[in-house]
Amino acid sequence: MTRLLLPLAGLVVLAALPGFVSEYGLGLMIGAVTYVTLASAWALFSGYTRYISLATVAFYGTGAYVVAVLNEVLPYPLVLLVAALIGGAMALVVGLSTLRLAGVYFVIFTFGLSELVRQLITWYEVNVTGTLGRYIFLDISARGIYWQMLALAAVTIGLTAWIHRRPLGLALRVVGDDETVAAHSGINLARTKLIAFVLSSVILTLAGAIVSPRWVYVEPSIVFNPTVSFLTVIMALLGGANRLVGPALGAVPLFLTFEWLSANFPDTYSIFMGLLFIGVVFALPEGVLAGVDRLRARKLRAAA
Amino acid sequence: MTDLIVDNARKDFGGLRAVNDVSFTLGSGEIAGLLGPNGSGKTTLINLISGALPPSAGRIALGSVQLSGRRPDLIARAGVARTFQLVRTLPSLTLIENVMITAVFGSSSHWGSAARRVAEEALATVGLADRANAAAADLTYIDQKRLELARAIAAEPKVLLLDEWLAGLNPTELQEGIELIRSLTRSGISILMVEHIMDAVRALCPRVLVMNSGRLIADEATGAALSDPAVIAAYLGEDEDA
Ligand SMILES: Nc1ncnc2c1ncn2[C@@H]1O[C@H](COP(=O)(O)OP(=O)(O)OP(=O)(O)O)[C@@H](O)[C@H]1O
Numbered sequence A: 001m002t003r004l005l006l007p008l009a010g011l012v013v014l015a016a017l018p019g020f021v022s023e024y025g026l027g028l029m030i031g032a033v034t035y036v037t038l039a040s041a042w043a044l045f046s047g048y049t050r051y052i053s054l055a056t057v058a059f060y061g062t063g064a065y066v067v068a069v070l071n072e073v074l075p076y077p078l079v080l081l082v083a084a085l086i087g088g089a090m091a092l093v094v095g096l097s098t099l100r101l102a103g104v105y106f107v108i109f110t111f112g113l114s115e116l117v118r119q120l121i122t123w124y125e126v127n128v129t130g131t132l133g134r135y136i137f138l139d140i141s142a143r144g145i146y147w148q149m150l151a152l153a154a155v156t157i158g159l160t161a162w163i164h165r166r167p168l169g170l171a172l173r174v175v176g177d178d179e180t181v182a183a184h185s186g187i188n189l190a191r192t193k194l195i196a197f198v199l200s201s202v203i204l205t206l207a208g209a210i211v212s213p214r215w216v217y218v219e220p221s222i223v224f225n226p227t228v229s230f231l232t233v234i235m236a237l238l239g240g241a242n243r244l245v246g247p248a249l250g251a252v253p254l255f256l257t258f259e260w261l262s263a264n265f266p267d268t269y270s271i272f273m274g275l276l277f278i279g280v281v282f283a284l285p286e287g288v289l290a291g292v293d294r295l296r297a298r299k300l301r302a303a304a
Numbered sequence B: 001m002t003d004l005i006v007d008n009a010r011k012d013f014g015g016l017r018a019v020n021d022v023s024f025t026l027g028s029g030e031i032a033g034l035l036g037p038n039g040s041g042k043t044t045l046i047n048l049i050s051g052a053l054p055p056s057a058g059r060i061a062l063g064s065v066q067l068s069g070r071r072p073d074l075i076a077r078a079g080v081a082r083t084f085q086l087v088r089t090l091p092s093l094t095l096i097e098n099v100m101i102t103a104v105f106g107s108s109s110h111w112g113s114a115a116r117r118v119a120e121e122a123l124a125t126v127g128l129a130d131r132a133n134a135a136a137a138d139l140t141y142i143d144q145k146r147l148e149l150a151r152a153i154a155a156e157p158k159v160l161l162l163d164e165w166l167a168g169l170n171p172t173e174l175q176e177g178i179e180l181i182r183s184l185t186r187s188g189i190s191i192l193m194v195e196h197i198m199d200a201v202r203a204l205c206p207r208v209l210v211m212n213s214g215r216l217i218a219d220e221a222t223g224a225a226l227s228d229p230a231v232i233a234a235y236l237g238e239d240e241d242a
């Protein structure tokens, strides 16, 4: 029970925060919680299976686009539902065709997928609808967006915790370690990976849909920015992609750092990002939390 | 009936016929050795039975259940467990989790305390019970082999395929290993074991199958096989047509 109490109390505090911060502060909080959601949802599939996906922005951007297209014709809850369904269907198709790809082929495919979706939508908008950008006029306050995103982040982490204790979680961890052993132990590889990929993708899509009213104006090059996919990966890896709160712990400081860098060093900001990416991969391949564990173990051994 | 039936199993790798129309039946509860020089196709045969590789031709069945052409996870669920020549454990899982997976995802589909109990028993059988919560990454080579066997046992299989499981053990460990396998046969599991250690084969297997360049060249009582000129020739590396 106490294990649930603490997170719930934390959630209540986080939900009450908008009453005490400026408009600018709230904007930062929305961004941070969005990346907590993205990194956690990414880890729900990639952290377990170690299939590094760069398709995050394909789903995130699709979510935003669904809202842009439907916000004037459907009530908002229905728009979210449609976004989730489209994201899920996309993940199902992509998953069925790619989860057999190993290692770097999967990485490249998912990167290509994001570009493909962007190009397709651009082509469609230019040639069929004759416009490039779209406007989102939804009467949703910044607070409303923050609360929705906070709820989605909580659901993502809660879902990951629940799955972790179910056969699916065990199966995913086995798949991440050794697919051959998994198969010979009776684990249906395709189904296991597909379920996790679809769940993760639906959340990514919803995140894009929820945050999209912040942008007001959207066009493919904005919503399908590949930096989102890379940032998500770095954040999850920094915190520890196979820990429950690892991605969240990686997301908040990195998001704030990047916000500060891009505000103060708009020209050199991407250099810092590249350096950080390299640093994370070299220094902490299993994340900060694993590094802390190792340090603690060393201290214990030294004390003994 | 849960005989393992291998009927003209064949595997081609490009131009190489690694398993060449091999047929035999392993009775329920029987233990047989699978011998043959390096590269004769033993591991490939194990891979065909367990579904790691699909046969190029032929039929493999467990009693009335067809195995050939099915995915490895379905074959595992049908009651076939295996170990690997190059040991494969799951480094980021604990020992108990390593073992539990076959109890959870195998034919018996246990979960929760039932799965734990099966896994604990299997760990106790191989002598790793006291380290159930240790990380598999920290195990010595021998303990990894033990762990792999425990994982196979926890599947509660009908057929157990061992690929040189005794290789690399020191004399004391070898004796323990032989006793361990003997105790498994008493519980009614059928065992097909690839093995190069002849003392172990003599101690455990009344019957041996001998392969050479993909072909099954002998299927007979162990004593007879080991004095069979064709078998001796194969082991001495002579060309079989010579
Ligand atoms: N996946 C594969 N692709 C191509 N050739 C293979 C493959 N697996 C095995 N072979 C070849 O098939 C032949 C039989 O190999 P196999 O591993 O079955 O032999 P083995 O009897 O288990 O030998 P050892 O005693 O050395 O383990 C060898 O020539 C090997 O090179």
Ligand SMILES: [Mg+2]
Residues within 6 Å of the ligand: B042, B043, B044, B085, B163
């Ligand atoms: Mg072999």
